[in-house]
Amino acid sequence: MTATDHHLLLRALIDEFVRCGMRHACTSPGSRNTPIVITLARESALRTWSHIDERSSGFFALGAAKASGRPVAVTCTSGTAAANLLPAVIEARHAGVPLILLTADRPPELRDIGAGQTIDQLKLYGDAVKWFFELGVHGASAERLRWVRELACRAYWTALDGTPGPVHINVALQEPLILEGPLPDSEPGGGGRPGGAPWTAHSHPAPANHDPQPLQLERAVLVAGDLGVETSDGGHGGPTLGSRLARLAAQARLPLLADPLSGARSGPAAIAHWDLILRDPQTAAALRPAVVYRFGETPTSKPLRAWLDALDVPQVQVLADARWSDPVSRATTRVVGPVAAFLERFTPLADQSDWLDRWTRADSAVAHAIAEPLLPAGLSEPAVVTALAQFLPSTATLFVAASMPIRDVEEFFPALNDPPRVLANRGANGIDGTVACAFGVAATTTEPVVLLTGDVTLAHDIGSLLAARRTGLKLTIVLLNNDGGGIFNFLAVAGESDVFEPQIATPTGLDFSLAAALYGLDHQLVSDLDAFAGSLIAALRSERSTIIEVRTERVANRELHARVAASALTALAATR
């Protein structure tokens, strides 16, 4: 094979991705993958983001694909470079995020004989990808170019179809890798379908197989978790669907227990503080529904899950695709099909008596009860969440790290009329790649992106801060620094005093102002709410990335959460 063959075939592959709708690609340096990197970088319709660490690259692509709903290409060189993508690939599969992995490989004659940077890349990601294809080595004939264009469309379509997810194309490349002269503009066979349309790339909506009977809506409760990626082809998920759900719940006067990740925690029917409400057995019993409609993923909240688990009423799970996702194992019916079509069956009820009002009274009682212990505690971790709800514009995206931040957002983020978009990695709920993922979101929007994270998560992915320097993207990082994994103080392991701090809490002792200096971010250490609000507003206006650091204490944080829960219980008792 000549270098011209490689470059023509890769240009056709990537041209077709662009015709299908691709807008972003991630690259990492290497030798074997230079033809792929060069082709991506020279495609003017793509923004190409370079990352030194392939793990960062994978998560950056995940964030960009999650936020844009379009497949993002990721390329890396051969060897363990490709293995570094696995965490992001698994998260993408579980979260339903479309990615197209283009791993460079040595050709068969250089495999499995001890050649450098050569591992077995065939099916490297196992079941975590929706489709694997070994591209092989080909001359750039008109037939092969046409075939590779169809293959590109198929990869793009497979990444988006049904439940979106990652696909993997392994690209064997023989030397020479670099062109000796310019690549001809024209392509044997003419360069794809006339008019520029992609060869084939139409997602077909799955037929809804739901029951045509009218829905039972009296004393119904709606529960909405993460609704998945809002795909660019008018797919099923995301905040557009969430706000529609919120509007319909308000019209039908049905309480909507909405995770902020659903985009549905808004409007008069949204119940924000169910995590606290449902801890009170008497209130939970009084608010027992006749039926539950569950949308998207099940929220994290243990009280919610315990409540669902104990309810002996029909629970209808409404799913865009056939994923089997019910950690509570209590869904009595699964309705699979376009969720938006299902929502059309929600008709306003003439009389719901005071069903919604009873929920909203409990919710506002708890909202007031939260404020009482929070106010004297100053700039606590929950207070940061409520301040973000107050000061973030509705055009912003809040990317929330796993572990404590996602739980605090679920517990404390209020219902807003026009909430910011809230995103998180809830496929496998890992803390890995969080910084990279948030930068990936920032690649797709000119509006502010704020990352809410703890210190262990930031330390885990600290190398991804390099994106601030190398991509020029702007991210505001709100760092809750309690010097360790704060969630572990809530678990029984906190009593194992010989191992707890060194092995479980794992305080890093890092001075994050130095991390900010290293990677060229601004850094603000704030210690009261006014300073936090001021720094946040300044950071959102700034041209530069900023770390706004809030120092808290893990034990005090656990105690504050306990006081909040006690205050909520007292308030709920008073409303009975």
Added chain:
Amino acid sequence: MTATDHHLLLRALIDEFVRCGMRHACTSPGSRNTPIVITLARESALRTWSHIDERSSGFFALGAAKASGRPVAVTCTSGTAAANLLPAVIEARHAGVPLILLTADRPPELRDIGAGQTIDQLKLYGDAVKWFFELGVHGASAERLRWVRELACRAYWTALDGTPGPVHINVALQEPLILEGPLPDSEPGGGGRPGGAPWTAHSHPAPANHDPQPLQLERAVLVAGDLGVETSDGGHGGPTLGSRLARLAAQARLPLLADPLSGARSGPAAIAHWDLILRDPQTAAALRPAVVYRFGETPTSKPLRAWLDALDVPQVQVLADARWSDPVSRATTRVVGPVAAFLERFTPLADQSDWLDRWTRADSAVAHAIAEPLLPAGLSEPAVVTALAQFLPSTATLFVAASMPIRDVEEFFPALNDPPRVLANRGANGIDGTVACAFGVAATTTEPVVLLTGDVTLAHDIGSLLAARRTGLKLTIVLLNNDGGGIFNFLAVAGESDVFEPQIATPTGLDFSLAAALYGLDHQLVSDLDAFAGSLIAALRSERSTIIEVRTERVANRELHARVAASALTALAATR
């Protein structure tokens, strides 16, 4: 299952690992894996190293296992945490390094239903592990405890047997995870074999199937690459074997082309500069051997590989195990069996005429020719390699990063009478995890450990510098900072000016003194050889980890390498 069941079973498993010879374990924080972490940390015979980032943990374990020749345990929590181990697992498989991966998992009833931090961990590492076992959930009966002890021995033995490598035990854990009271000292069934011996853990040497005929030794050349891990059970590889090979080569008066990684670049028969010698076609022709004996992996050097490829003489590959590893595809015979036994067949020849002398004359001519362009260039990248050879004590370990450092060490490191141990990741030759791996080496020795690395490699694994702060281990990092991937300036892609710097060379612009400050290392920026030597000697004596930074320029570095090669060619011409 009760927490007592988990803890008894895990204590038996790990007790048996220790009986087999395990001394080190790596942990990462999490909830599901707390029983494993607690059991490892409470086993007094183990040193347990905590890492926030599982990728760092895997590579740290790889370094400790490579340096000690003993399997190292690695545990992590469920979900993508386990996926972060893949790069180190693949490197361990290719480099023949024994690891035992203990991934915590949710039990079957919590899998594949959307529960948090749950992915499919069965066979997660595919063919990269030698053995996968799903442990299941068990009550701690005497029978099961005996079974788990045998299983531990089998895992340990499998990791070491034949070609060492990683094994994976997936550990499902049900709640509750934490003990309510102390674990009983005694164990149902008595706690393993009386006297403390492990159940079964004997590696058997593979029978040597070599030809019993006397070896052809006239005009033989010996080539020694990385000889693999020197296992604690008297295994096949490592510097002990390398120095034996060097002694035998000297006795037999046979030129020994030894990679520093072999430990055999020492004594009067060692040829150090074959990379430069073999670039001269006339010298290469004049030094044509009658037979080549190749030990271990094939060195990286392209001139060496081209020379082996073109030789039409018998090439005997001597391998400790049945790995098929010949990137040149020119071995005419493979002799599989204990290498040490094979070496006993090397008998000193009465007369080798001047065969060795002709090689050593060329080698010393090149050694002098190298010095000529190097001296006026001051503190260049090659000069750092020669200075390390000069100032490192023989008890030290030099860990060499992939990419340029390993090639410069191969080209410029002289033959020494008593060389330091030289280690590198040459399984898949990745740059990932290099810092963690060097810290892992430091965990196994009280002697100095020096890492030679470029800036891209350090930036790729920068989070692993946290080990300096959290483990207290001491590492001296010699950083060749040419602000980008220096090796790429040697490749054709350097001419692709639109993409070269942003996508291939990828300069980070990082000020590594800030990285040192962040992670609590000392930092010295040196600009001449005397300052380098002084800083190196001071760092070796210091109690703290140090980054000694040498700034170079990529284009100047390539030109210097070209001048060195030209000078060597001139010198070789003069010796003819």
